[in-house]
Amino acid sequence: MYMPELHALSAMVIALGMFYGFIQGKLRVEIVSLLTIGSIALLLYFLPMPGQDQYAGLQLAFEGFGHYALVTICSLMIMGRGLVVTGALDPATRALARVWQFNKSAGLLFTLVVCMFLSMVVNDTPVLVLMIPILVQTAMRGGMPASKTLIPVNAAILIGGMSTTIGTSTNLLVVSIAQDLGMRTLPVFHFTPIVLSTVLIALPYIWLVMPRLLPDNTKAVAVESRTFLAKLRVDTDSPMRGKTIEEVRGRLPAGVTAWLPPDADDGYVGRRVFASGTLEDLQETARKISAKLAPAWVLDRVEADSGRTAQDLIVAEMIIAPDSRLIGLTSRASGLDGVALLGIHHARQPFRDTRQHSPDAPMKEGDVLVVMGVPEELRSIAETEGLLQIEGVQEVARSAKAPVALAIMAGAVGLASLGLVPIAISALAGAILMLATGCVRFDRVGRALSAQVIVLVAASIALGKFILVSGAAAWLGGLLAIFLQLLPPAGVLAAIMVFVTLLTNFASNTAAAAVGTPIAFNIAQQLGLPAEPLVLAVLFGCNLCYATPVAYQTNMMILTEGDYRFSDYLRSGIPLVLIMITALSTSLVYWYDI
Known part of the structure; x- marks a missing residue:
């Protein structure tokens, strides 16, 4: 086996440095990504590729920021934000809550299936964000402990996300790199049947076995909700x-x-x-009995303020300070102007409290008000009325826009699924429509986009391209092919998945995609196998991030909510990884007849 050229060796060193940075965790993901881009740019500027000038290297290093895959990912994040802020997914979450009340086991199964299908077209993170409060509240009401449901639900979301080209940003990255290498464009639901066939094997484990492998941390995470x-x-x-x-x-x-x-x-x-x-229960009560938590004219006024100022309505909790004018007044006599008072929490008094247990009782120092309005009005009443904000704000869903947001998402996915336009075009058009129709406000686009994802994807695209053009992919592919040629096709696919899965669980799935895709493409050429199943093996391996909390951002999101330890992920995740690798490699062999 010949030694790699200098540029190929440099590409592998930079890739190892990127993985080491992710594993160490001492630097933020954004910093490691930017350092990767900078390293490639500096190297190719002072040591250009043969036959190229200095500026060709700069173009390679920075082309990820203008790549259509990144545009598509950002567009999908904006559309996902539109579904969340308009409350378009609320009916699904309410249906889940009703099933949980009926039966715990059936509730978990229904939740797993719904989350799996939702994450096919909506990014994994927003789906999990919607599910966490539902599962935590269900546990507090006597349901299955959240520590036994969060990891299984997260796994179902990740499996759903891997089943379409738009399910995760990593999927789009793998498909985009493969297209740059010459592979055909894959429709949105091209490999969905392959993943769904493995669900029949994985779902019983996630539903029945995984909760038994997880601890009951109810006491550790239980928090008394304010009523x-x-x-x-x-x-x-x-x-x-x-x-x-x-x-x-x-x-x-x-x-x-x-x-x-x-x-x-x-x-x-x-x-x-x-x-x-609780506020959530009171909001649900108002919906069920067709009622309002504040006078209709007050709600109309704050909604008009929102439209006039182009600011979202938010709900905040504020405590009555000792110098507040409101002390001794009832809610009716408070004269709060510009905001809607939704509820009052009576503070415990140091001596016997003679107040009636009623929303019409006089307010006292330490009481907590939950109010709704635009940010400037909330700040104004806090200053003038002697109130202190004590909780983070909650945005009010623009429910009137929910059908519009659903229609836009369905149209964007449908056009790409039918092959009428590329997903990059339909997703960009969907994002523009979300902004034009007010489903997502332009000044809030920053909340939809993740700077971490943007620079990580840009760095991964640059690294993947450098690994390819430098000859590193050919060298690594040849090295792996020596060992893989002794294996049957299913073994080759499983080996590639194991390699990428290890990178994913201990570094970054986008970096694993950037390294694994060109290597898989080269191995296919050397072994005389079709490239598509090997590329899909990389894509699937990048999504098998169940075994560690650092493997994916959703794994980290549930770490605190479930009070999990590293061992909880290993114990419940490794069997699922093995099940998925076995099932997916077998399905790929059958599907592509290799």
Whole structure:
């Protein structure tokens, strides 16, 4: 085996340095990515490739920032943001909550399947963001402990994400690099049947076995949720009007207590219902009984302020300071202007509290108000009324835009799936429509885009190209081919998946894609195998990131919520990795008849 050329050796050194930086974790991912780009640029500027000038190297190093794969990834992130902020996925999350109330085991299975299909067209991270509070709240209400459900649900999301070309940014990166190497364009759902066939084997393990391998950390993560007293204004056309309070209670979430105000002597629901519960439960109660948590004219006013100022409505919790004007006033007499008061939490008093357990009781120092409005109005009342914000803000979903957001996402995915336009064009058009229709506001685009993902993808594209043109891919491919030629096709595919999976779980899936794709392409040429199944083996291996918390950002997101240890990921993830590698390599051999 000949020794690699200087540029090929340099490419491998830079790749190893990138992996080492990710594994060490001392530098941020963005810094490691930018250092990788800078190293390639400097090397090729002072030591150009044979037959090229200094500026050709600069173009190679920085072309990732203008690559169509990065444009596609950013466009998909914007569309995913549109689905979240408009609440387009809320019906699915409410359906999940209802199934969990019916049966824990059925709830987990239904959640796994729904998350799997959602993550086929929506980026993995937003899907998990939606699921975490549902699973945590379900656990607090006597459901399965969150520490036993978060890792399985995350695994299902990752499997769903690997089943389409747009499921994850890594998939797009692998397909894009392969296209640059000469492979045909793959439709969005081209390899979905391959992944779904493996789900039949993996799903029973995720559903029935994985929760048993995980600890019950309920006590470690349990947090007492703040409950609020609220006055629900029942709509005139609500089906609850005229019902008894007992009938209404049968429709409410488990954590909500409801009663009639003192002036409702007949026991039947009229214009008002008092309730106590968490903010999420009170919002769900208002939806179920067709009611509002604040007067309709106040809600109309704050929504008009949002439209006038082009600012999103947000909900914040504020504590009443000792010098607040509100002390001793009722919510009706408070005179809060420009915001909607949704509920009040009564603080425990140092001596006996004689206040009624009612949203109409006088406010006292330490009480917590949950209010909704535009940011400038919230800041204004905090300054003028002696209030202190104590919780992070929560954006109010622009539900009127939900059908528009769903239609845009469906149109973008549908056009690409039918092969009418490339996904890069349909995704960009979808992102533009999300902005033009107001589903995503332009000044909030920064919240949709991840700087970490952008520079990581750009660095991976540059590294992948350098590994190819420098001859490093050919050298590594030849070295691996010496050993792989002794294996059957299924063994070759499994070996490539194992190699990429190890890189993914201990470094970065995008970097693994950048290194693995050109190597797989070269191995296919040397062994006389079709390139497509080997490239898909790389793509699948990049998604088998179940075994460590550092393998993927969603793994890190659930680390604290589930109070997991590194060993929890290893114990539950390694068997799933082995199941998926065996099933996927077998399916690829059958699918491509090799």
